[in-house]
Amino acid sequence: MAAFNVACVIAVVAYLLTSATCAVFRPTSAFPEPAARSLYEFGFDVFDRTAQSSDADANVVVSPISVFAVLSILTPGLGGNSYQEVVKALRLSEFENPADIEAQMCLRVFANNSHYTLRRANRIFADNHVVILKTFKESTKRFHKAPVKRLDFSTKPRQSRSKMNRFVAKETHNEIPELIPEEAVTTFTKIFLVNAVSMKAAWSVPFAKHLTRPGPFMVSPTNQVTVSMMRSDPHRASKCRFEDLDTLDAQVVLLPFKGLQLSMIVIMPRVAGDFSRLSGPAARDEIRRYLRASYAAKPLSRLWKCDIRMPNFTARHKIADMENTLQEMGIRDIFSPEQADLSPMTSFPNAFVSNAGHEAVLELDEYGVKAVAASFITVSSRNTAHEVVINKPFLYFIRHEPTGATLFIGKVVRPDQ
Structure with a gap:
C-alpha cells in the first residue's frame, strides 16, 4: 500500500470505543456516552x-x-x-x-x-x-x-x-x-x-526508531521545512485507516493505540497549512457526520496494513x-x-x-x-475598597479633627529626595 505522508496534525481525539444506553440521549457508534x-x-x-x-x-x-x-x-x-x-x-x-x-x-x-x-x-x-x-x-x-x-x-x-x-x-x-x-x-x-x-x-504497533530521519514537511504550498520524520517498521504490520473527506478538502487518518480503546484521528488539509475549511460550526458538523458514518462501520475492526510516515x-x-x-x-x-x-x-x-x-x-x-x-x-x-494611587506631586496638610486646627502644611514633588 502506498505510503501516507501525514503532514499536519490538527486534532487529537481519544475515544473510548464502548457502548452505553441512556434514556435522554440516543447513543451513536461515534459517541456512545x-x-x-x-x-x-x-x-x-x-x-x-x-x-x-x-x-x-x-x-x-x-x-x-x-x-x-x-x-x-x-x-x-x-x-x-x-x-x-x-x-x-x-x-x-x-x-x-x-x-x-x-x-x-x-x-x-x-x-x-x-x-x-x-x-x-x-x-x-x-x-x-x-x-x-x-x-x-x-x-x-x-x-x-x-x-x-x-x-x-x-x-x-x-x-x-x-x-x-x-x-x-x-x-x-x-x-x-x-x-x-x-x-x-x-x-x-x-x-x-x-x-x-x-x-x-x-501505538498498537510502534514506529521503527532506526528509520526516523530528516524529511520534508510542507508548512504551506511555498514553504518546505525539514523535520524529524518517523516511519513504520516494514517488518511489522502497522495498522491504520485513511480516506478522503472531500467535503472539507482533507484526508483523514485513524491511528490506533495498543488495546484498540484509544485512537488518534489526524485530519490533513489537501492544501498545506490551509485550515479555513476545518474551523467553525460547519466543519465541526461535517467531522461529526464523518465520525458517525465511519464508526458505524466499526473502523477499528477493519484496519489496513499501512506504511505510515509522520513527524514526531x-x-x-x-x-x-x-x-x-x-x-x-x-x-x-x-x-x-x-x-x-x-x-x-x-x-x-x-x-x-x-x-x-x-x-x-x-x-x-x-x-x-x-x-x-x-x-x-x-x-x-469583590474588592469593595476603592483603589487609590498617589503617584504624582501633591500638597498635604495635617489637622486636629476635634478642633479643626491645622498643624502642618506641605507639598511633595520628589519623594526620592
Missing part, C-alpha cells in the same frame, strides 16, 4: 477559538475533557442565569442532571486499563475562613471525586499558590509546574477549582486568560461581581469567578503519545 457528544462540540469550540487567537504558524493543543471537568465541578455551585450559561456552553442543557451525565462518562474514561494510563485529579482549594455549603461539597465529592483542601489565601497568597502549583506539577509529572500565575491568587481569593489529566498510550513532535500551549474564551462562548455572568450567582457554593458575599486558565502538553514519538493537561477556576470576593 451521553456527554461525549457534548464534549466534542464544546471541545472544538474551545479549540477553534484558541487557534484563532494564536499565531497562524503556532502549534496548539488543548484538553477539552480537562476544561469540561473544571466547569462541571463549578456547575453545582451556580444558580440562576450563571448556571444556565455554563450548562449551555457545555452543551448539557438537554440533561436533567448534567453533573451525573458528565460523571458517568468520566468514570468510564478514567477507569483502570491494562493497555494505557489515563488519570485525572480534581481538587477544591478553599480559604480557611470560607464556608463551603454542604450540598456543593457532597455533590463535587460524589460526582467529581474532588476533595476540599484548606489554604490561607487571605494572609499567605504566595505560599498558597506554590502549594497548588506543586499539586498540579505532581499530577502532570512536572510537565506543568506553573499553571497558576501569580496574579491569579490574591488576598481576595476564596476558592480554587483545579483539574489535572494525564495520559500515556503506546512536542506541543505545548497555555491559555492564560481562558476567561476571555469562555465569555466568547456565552459564559458571562460568573465573571461579573454584580451578576454572578455562586450562592449554592458558598455563603460568602460578592463571590465571582475572577480567573480561569488551561495548559496542555503533548509529546508524540515512535512509541506512542504522552500528554498532560490542567485547568483552574478562581473564585474571589
